Amino acid sequence: MTHRTMLGMPQPGGPDRSARLIDRFGRVAKDLRVSLTDRCNLRCTYCMPAEGLRWLPTDELLSTSELQRLMRIAVEHLGIEEIRFTGGEPLLRADLTALVGFAAELTPRPRLSLTTNGLGLARKADGLARAGLDRINVSLDSIDPATYATMTRRDRLADVLDGLSAARNAALNPIKINAVLVRGVNDHQAPDLLRYCLAEGYELRIIEQMPLDAGRRWQRSAMVTAEEVLTLLQRRYTLTPDPHPRHHDPAERWLVDGGPGTIGLIASVTRPFCGDCDRVRLTADGMLRNCLFATDETDLRPLLREQDHGGEFADEAIADAWRRSLWNKAAGHGIDHAGFAQPDRPMSAIGG
Ligand code: SAM
Ligand code: SF4
Numbered sequence: 001m002t003h004r005t006m007l008g009m010p011q012p013g014g015p016d017r018s019a020r021l022i023d024r025f026g027r028v029a030k031d032l033r034v035s036l037t038d039r040c041n042l043r044c045t046y047c048m049p050a051e052g053l054r055w056l057p058t059d060e061l062l063s064t065s066e067l068q069r070l071m072r073i074a075v076e077h078l079g080i081e082e083i084r085f086t087g088g089e090p091l092l093r094a095d096l097t098a099l100v101g102f103a104a105e106l107t108p109r110p111r112l113s114l115t116t117n118g119l120g121l122a123r124k125a126d127g128l129a130r131a132g133l134d135r136i137n138v139s140l141d142s143i144d145p146a147t148y149a150t151m152t153r154r155d156r157l158a159d160v161l162d163g164l165s166a167a168r169n170a171a172l173n174p175i176k177i178n179a180v181l182v183r184g185v186n187d188h189q190a191p192d193l194l195r196y197c198l199a200e201g202y203e204l205r206i207i208e209q210m211p212l213d214a215g216r217r218w219q220r221s222a223m224v225t226a227e228e229v230l231t232l233l234q235r236r237y238t239l240t241p242d243p244h245p246r247h248h249d250p251a252e253r254w255l256v257d258g259g260p261g262t263i264g265l266i267a268s269v270t271r272p273f274c275g276d277c278d279r280v281r282l283t284a285d286g287m288l289r290n291c292l293f294a295t296d297e298t299d300l301r302p303l304l305r306e307q308d309h310g311g312e313f314a315d316e317a318i319a320d321a322w323r324r325s326l327w328n329k330a331a332g333h334g335i336d337h338a339g340f341a342q343p344d345r346p347m348s349a350i351g352g
Contacts, residue, residue, distance in 0.1 A: 015327040020079035021280060023290070023329040029280040030081040031248070032074050032110075034067065035351030036096065037088040037284050042117050043153040044141070046180055046209050046218075047348055050153055053214055056349070060285045064095045066304050068102045070282060070318070075106045077319040080280075086115040086351035088284065091124060097131045104132025113137065115178070115352060119156055121163025129170035136167050137176040137205075142186045143196045151186055164202065176203045176264075178352075181224040190229055191236045198261040205251050205264035211335060212292065214346035226252070226267035233263065248278040274332035280325075281351055288322060290329035292350060295343050298325040 015022060021029035038056050040048060062070070074080035083103050090096055096114075103112055111134050118138040125136075140160055141151045148157040167175050177197050181187040190206065197204040206229050211218040233239060242253035242262055250273050251264030274291075281289040286304065287297040298321055303313040334340050343350075 015323040019323065021323060021326040023326050025275075025329075025331055027275075027277060027329070028079070029278055029290075029326050029329075030079060031084065031279045032071075032080045032082065033084045033086055033279060033281045033351050034071070035086050035088060035282065035284045035349070036067075036090045036093040036099070037061065038349040039092055040087065040089040040117070040348055041092065041119055041154070042089070042156070044139075044180075045151060045153065045185075046182055046213055047346070048213075049215050053346070053348065056285050060301075062282075062284060062286050062301075062304075064098060066286070067095075067099055069304070069315075070286075070300065071099075071103050071110075072106060073315050073319050073322070075103075075108070075110055077315060078322060080110060081108075082111040082113065084113045084115060088348055088351070089117055089119070090114060091116050091120045097124065097127050100128055100133050101131040111135075115139070116163075117152075118160035118163035120159070122159065122166040125163065125166035125170040125172065129167075129172055133172060135174055135176070136172045137178050138164055138167070138202075139178045139180075140164075140193070141179045141181070142189050143193055144186075144189060147186050147189060151182065164200070168201070174203050175201070176205055179204060179206050180209050181206060181229065182209070183222055183224050187224045187228075187232070190232055194233060194237065194256070194263055198256060203262055203264065205266055207266040208269045210268050210292070210347070211340075211342045212347035212350070214348065216342060218342075220269070223269060225270050226265040227270065229265060230254075237263075239263065246276075248276050268333075269335055272332055272335075277329075280322075283345070283350060288325045289345075289350060290326050291333060292347075292352075293333040293335070293343055294330070295341060296328070297345075298322070 043050050071083060100112055103110060112132055113135045114133055115137045142148045145157045149155045179193060194204050208226055209223050237256050239254040242255050250266045253262045253264045256263055286301040287299055289297055303318050
């Protein structure tokens with residue numbers, strides 16, 4: 001059951017109204033993930049069922065101007081330094097390039113990135129880069145066409161590879177590849193995927209599968225752990241810890257055969273990095289989520305769409321609701337706790 005935080009409720013010992021996005025444990029959120037849609041043109045087995053999901057009705061989605069307003073408040077009032085567009089599949093949203101262009105004009109200019117499955121990227125990469133997109137993560141679980149089709153339930157590998165070439169030609173840099181491994185399906189292909197990424201100059205990041213699938217079939221015992229991936233890759237490559245500081249990067253990075261190529265392992269489940277988390281998420285229907293695994297959301301749509309007594313709710317009222325949401329962020333995701341409950345909202349409707 002997802003709870004909605006009551007807006008405007010006074011909270012004793014709450015956040016400083018003039019402050020950035022800080023929580024009770026002193027973490028500061030600087031990285032905003034904006035989900036632009038819950039729809040997708042792939043059906044990755046670890047994310048969505050074959051028949052898709054019941055999509056959000058269009059009138060519940062934030063409009064272009066509402067998204068622009070929230071990004072401006074995030075940057076100008078709340079100190080957000082990076083905006084990542086995600087989904088669902090963000091390339092399905094017709095106003096993506098316009099949103100990137102708007103965000104690139106904000107002061108101070110945030111870093112701008114995109115997480116995409118890459119379908120249609122070949123046509124759009126250049127325009128996105130011109131609008132101000134800095135870097136990109138493309139999800140690619142296998143470079144074997146048959147395995148890719150099994151994983152995504154669509155035979156579209158060639159489109160993704162074309163999209164990646166277009167991203168490189170558009171000088172998006174770095175280009176990171178996100179991969180999730182499913183035991184017995186693509187896990188044994190991880191060394192081939194790494195070889196492909198090294199050859200193309202892309203940075204591979206392997207993410208542990210999290211209990212955020214719409215089908216609720218995740219099982220810890222079935223998950224391929226980062227430790228297993230490390231062992232598998234070490235059979236072919238020499239991996240040494242990357243000496244560069246990790247900062248807020250969820251990936252533990254390793255130099256491959258002495259570098260400069262690297263591999264990143266995101267051990268969200270077995271080695272959580274919640275203590276260093278600097279993220280906050282906005283869903284396509286205007287819900288603030290202070291954690292991927294939050295069961296509590298703050299609905300910004302009333303503040304965007306309803307009138308205060310004196311007119312439209314002021315930007316500062318929205319910023320305050322945002323600060324209160326962040327203030328209440330939990331210390332960790334709690335997957336290991338006996339009472340852990342998977343959130344109602346699946347990954348595809350939150351934005352990874
Ligand atoms: N559709 C875009 C894409 O696939 O890149 C953006 C949204 S997708 C939800 C973002 C990332 O989340 C993808 O890299 C995907 O592999 C990852 N993902 C989806 N479900 C996941 C799960 N249950 N555990 C871990 N990562 C997951
Ligand atoms: Fe779509 Fe991304 Fe989920 Fe795959 S991981 S089904 S591409 S939202």
